[in-house]
Amino acid sequence: MLAFLLGTSLWVFVTDTENPTVVDIFSSSIAVQAVNVGESLAVANQLGEVDIRVSAPRDRWDRLTSANFRAFVDLKGLEAREQQVRVQVEVENVVGVRVTEVLPRTITVNLEDFVSVEVPVTVRLVGTLPIGYELGGSVPQLESVVVAGPQSLIDIVREAVADVNITGLTVDVDPNVPLTARGAGGGEIRGVTITPSSVRVNVQILQRTLFRTLPLTVRIIGEPANGYRVSNVTISPPAIEVQGSIRALQQLDALALPSVDVTGHSAGLSIPLRIPLPDGVSASTDVSATVTVSIVPASGSLRLTVAPELTNVADGLTASVDTTSIVVVVEGPIPVLDALAVADVRVLIDLTGRPAGVYDEVPQIEIPDGLTVVIVTPQTVSVTLSP
Numbered sequence: 477m478l479a480f481l482l483g484t485s486l487w488v489f490v491t492d493t494e495n496p497t498v499v500d501i502f503s504s505s506i507a508v509q510a511v512n513v514g515e516s517l518a519v520a521n522q523l524g525e526v527d528i529r530v531s532a533p534r535d536r537w538d539r540l541t542s543a544n545f546r547a548f549v550d551l552k553g554l555e556a557r558e559q560q561v562r563v564q565v566e567v568e569n570v571v572g573v574r575v576t577e578v579l580p581r582t583i584t585v586n587l588e589d590f591v592s593v594e595v596p597v598t599v600r601l602v603g604t605l606p607i608g609y610e611l612g613g614s615v616p617q618l619e620s621v622v623v624a625g626p627q628s629l630i631d632i633v634r635e636a637v638a639d640v641n642i643t644g645l646t647v648d649v650d651p652n653v654p655l656t657a658r659g660a661g662g663g664e665i666r667g668v669t670i671t672p673s674s675v676r677v678n679v680q681i682l683q684r685t686l687f688r689t690l691p692l693t694v695r696i697i698g699e700p701a702n703g704y705r706v707s708n709v710t711i712s713p714p715a716i717e718v719q720g721s722i723r724a725l726q727q728l729d730a731l732a733l734p735s736v737d738v739t740g741h742s743a744g745l746s747i748p749l750r751i752p753l754p755d756g757v758s759a760s761t762d763v764s765a766t767v768t769v770s771i772v773p774a775s776g777s778l779r780l781t782v783a784p785e786l787t788n789v790a791d792g793l794t795a796s797v798d799t800t801s802i803v804v805v806v807e808g809p810i811p812v813l814d815a816l817a818v819a820d821v822r823v824l825i826d827l828t829g830r831p832a833g834v835y836d837e838v839p840q841i842e843i844p845d846g847l848t849v850v851i852v853t854p855q856t857v858s859v860t861l862s863p
Contacts, residue, residue: 499531499576504542508563508583512552518590520626520667523549526563529577536572544570547578549585558586592624597655598635599677603643608722612648612680614640621675623657625668632659636670640677650678683721691715691730692751692765698739700771703810706738708770716751716759724756736767742811744770773809777850780804782821784839784857788828795827798858802839805851812846820844823852825859835859 505525513519526547532540546568549561560582565575597616605611621636638653654674657665692711700706711733718725733749751763784802786795802823806813822842827835836856841849 495533495535497531498534498537499529500537501579502528502530502540502545506542506545506547506565509546509548510551510585511548512550513587514551514554516590517551517554517556517587518624518626518667519551520586520588520628521584522667523583523585526565526583527579528565528575529579530573531576532573536570540570540573544568544573545575549583551585551587554585554587556587556589558584561585586626588626588628590624591627591630592622593630593633594620595623595633595657596620596635597675598637600637600639601679602639602641605642605645605681608684608686609646610682610684611642612682614677614679617676617678618672621655622671623668624671629665629668633657633665633668634660636675638675638677640679642679642681645679645681648678648680650676652676683723685719686722686725687717687719688725688728689715689717690728692733693730694733694749694767695735696738696769697735698737700738701740701742703774703776703814704742704771705774706769707772709736710768712766712768716761716763716765718753718757718759720757724754728754728757733765733767736769738769738771741769741771744768773811775807776810776813777805777807778813778816780806780816780818780821782818782823784823784825786825786827786859788826789861790827790830792863793830793832793861794863796860796862797825798860799854802857803851803853804841804843804849806843806847807850808847812844816844816847825857827859827861830859830861832861832863835861 505527507525508523510519510523528545544567546566548564562582563578565578567573567575597618597620599614599616601614616638623630623633623636635658636655637658638655640653652674655670657668657670659665692715694711696706696709731751733751736747746766746768748764748766751765753759753763781801782804783800784797789795804821824840824842825837826840837859838856839852841852843849
């Protein structure tokens with residue numbers, strides 16, 4: 477027997493040395509529950525939490541969680557009044573662990589008569605709808621529910637509120653929403669039960685009419701008369717304000733007017749046009765616009781070979797040149813070029829005051845208004861004046 481006791485003592489000593497017992501305040505507070513509450517009674521106050529001092533081997537201590545402890549007050553046989561009740565703590569799902577102290581040892585429990593009352597259901601909308609949508613309505617499927625609990629809490633309950641988040645909604649919904657008991661100031665009343673605890677809410681979402689300014693565009697078809705071109709196109713007004721659903725307006729970048737045909741035109745034109753509006757889109761102002769098309773002569777060039785003319789030769793002298801033709805290239809409106817004759821272009825060599833001799837002269841070009849000389853070949857000619 478002595479050997480057994482010595483062996484047991486040695487095992488306990490070695491075990492405690494390698495895995496010592498830890499006694500300390502547990503890191504988390506434990507919520508207190510009420511048990512055995514009388515059928516006609518209810519707890520009117522929050523029971524709060526307690527701290528516990530725990531004794532456990534080191535290897536178990538490190539694995540302990542709040543789930544291993546259950547704190548409660550046994551209210552069996554207690555009457556409706558405010559009273560101090562001892563807190564009990566049980567250890568669950570682990571062995572070798574003891575609760576050595578509960579702080580505080582007792583807590584205040586206010587027992588009141590258990591009553592129930594019917595209160596209205598109110599919908600409270602949370603969040604915002606996207607641009608272009610508005611709320612059509614929000615109707616709960618139940619007008620009222622039953623709220624039960626301690627007399628003092630039930631006395632201040634005014635409604636059961638269903639909070640519905642409408643952020644981002646674009647279609648109708650009917651979510652099942654939990655209910656919250658609230659007082660006259662909107663504050664939440666805890667410690668009561670609601671039957672049923674949730675309600676379906678029908679939320680209707682409508683598309684709102686939006687306004688948007690859209691530019692006008694026009695397509696020019698056909699070709700102007702020969703020698704003419706389109707130089708500019710303007711639309712008055714350049715844009716109009718339209719209204720419609722967001723879905724209809726999102727599909728539009730501009731409004732296209734009917735095409736304008738300029739075939740054969742040699743002068744500008746101004747045309748009033750109706751603005752076509754797509755389905756679901758309307759305008760509060762006049763839906764017409766004026767398209768003004770500017771048509772100008774097209775530019776071109778013409779190459780002519782012209783004989784030079786010698787002018788202002790002094791009396792008694794005879795003039796001769798080393799070339800009998802000069803190439804002149806002119807630019808200007810094609811209609812003017814089409815009507816131009818060789819006789820309309822003169823290449824003049826002015827010999828005013830020149831005595832007998834040989835001279836290099838620069839030809840002077842005379843052309844009708846609206847034309848421009850771009851090339852003269854050759855740029856100088858040799859002129860001989862002899863007696």
